[in-house]
Amino acid sequence: MGTLLSSSAWAEMELNLTKGVTKISNEVYDLHMLILYICTVIGVVVFGAMFWSMIFHRKSKGVKPATFHESTKVEILWTAIPILILIGMAVPATSTLIEMEDNSNSDITILVTGSQWKWHYKYFDQDIEFYSVLSTPREQFDNRDGKNQTKGENYLLEVDKPLVIPTNKKVRFLVTSDDVIHSWWVPAFAVKQDANPGFINEAWTIVDEPGTYRGQCAELCGKDHGYMPIVVEVKSEADYALWIEDQKRLIAEAKAAEAASLNATASMDELMQLGETTYTAYCAACHQPSGLGLPPAFPALKGSVIATDASKIGEHIDIVLNGKAAMPAFGKQLSLKEVAAVVTYERNAWGNNTGDVVQASDVKGGAGAGSQADEAAPQAAEQPEQAVPAATEDVSKVYTMDELMAKGEQVYMTACVACHQASGAGMPPAFPSLIGSPIIKGDVAAHIDMVVNGSKKNPAMAAFKGQLSATDIAAVVTYERNAWGNSSGDIVQPADVAAAMK
Secondary structure, three states, X not given: OHHHHOHHHHHHOOOOOOOOOOXXXXXXXXXXXXXXXXXXXXXXXXXXXXXHHXXXXXXXXXXXXXXOOOOHHHHHHHHHXXXXXXXXXXXXXXHHHHHHOOOOOOOEEEEEEEEOOEEEEEEOOOOEEEEEOEOOOHHHHOOOOOOOOOOOOOOOOOEOOOEEEEOOOOEEEEEEEOOOOEEEEEHHHOEEEEEOEOOOEEEEEOOOOOEEEEEEEOOOOOOOHHHOEEEEEEEOHHHHHHHHHHHHHHHHHHXXXXXXXXXXXXXXXXXXXXXXXXXXXXXXXXXXXXXXXXXXXXXXXXXXXXXXXXXXXXXXXXXXXXXXXXXXXXXXXXXXXXXXXXXXXXXXXXXXXXXXXXXXHHHHHHOOOOOOHHHHOOHHHHHHHOOOOHHHOOOOOOOOHHHHHHHHHHHHHHHOHHHHOOOOOOEOOOEOOOOOOHHHHOOHHHHHHHHHHOOOOOOOOOOOXXXXXXXXXXXXXXXXXXOOOOOOOOOOOHHHHHHHHO
16 A cells, blocks of 8 residues: 555556656646545545445444434534635645746747647747657558558657757747647646637746657647647757757758759759658648548649649749648748749649649749748848838937827837737737736836837847837837827837937
């Protein structure tokens, strides 16, 4: 009995909750075991009393039942004792839940976006973002021909690019979705947070030991729900710094390769090989390896008009880049060359045999603003969209409320609306509401500083000092303090912002 009740014995049981590797996950485990012990004791006492009464106070033994109907003492006891038990359970549970919700003072903030059926990770403090896709070979889980395939050690729990975080740092996760409801779940961290489209939920973790930890999407998100794993690689702080530098180098190399691909001509064989790899990783889940699709949601590509009509090449490229209906946009996920390759593959595989060869330059010609082509474009091309440098700006000019409100609305709808919404309602808690909020009701100087320098407490709030002019910031602060019924009457002039910038 002592062995069965020991913590180590319970922790090793396959049917029990796992302990995890973080302080909070161990607290959750201890809370789980406390509640389990309490429930076990209650069960033993209640059922023990029942069976004792049935065995030793049965009619065949001549026992006569008591004649009393009500007892004030019994009523008080069976009301008071459960209340005390519930309080004893609620105190540690509440303490643990409060700690789990405390996302303050984080060292790193990562935006986690669920997408059918992959995860997108964006590091707020670094210019790093990538998609993490299942890397288990399709033959292992889609062997419809009946041939047995040896499954790997981490079957359906392996990805091409794991999320990487450092040890001993508080990592804050902002979790959302760009299509349906997903759930980001890593049991070893005691983190399970729903990813809802249009909302942002928060979670956090601190991991002390390096290692690789796996999880899954824990929400039924569609036909390939089981093919959406999560892999988190925890590195030492030194190794994490090296990984950051390596990722920046790879990003620079990818941009250079992207720019070079615009002037290169790839052969049909090269495009077909890359296209098949890309199609298998990103398209086969919906359109099937055979190209037959799953109509009507995912139409067949084999023999389809979009993939065989020479006049539809531009439309074919546009759909891959920007999506259509249930078809997601791959402009931010794939390079120009990968898009060219997968379009070429789809137009020549499964007997389509159009002979069409699509190059990266063809994709660049039809690329929208969301594609990676924009990232590879020369920096000079972006200059017309940048704010006027403060040195050439007349910060002494005084504007009327109407002028500032008109300009402020334009700036807000360009730079702020994605997070705080057109209505100012935001997406709490990561992007708080601006309607009657403390920052709006508080000191104007603090509001200006927040827009100019960002937030130290909330890394999701970026600094706009290098993006907007003093006039733009003055206008948008004035707009926020007077729109949506705030009506503070405060007017901020460019000179106020210029002083804050200094």
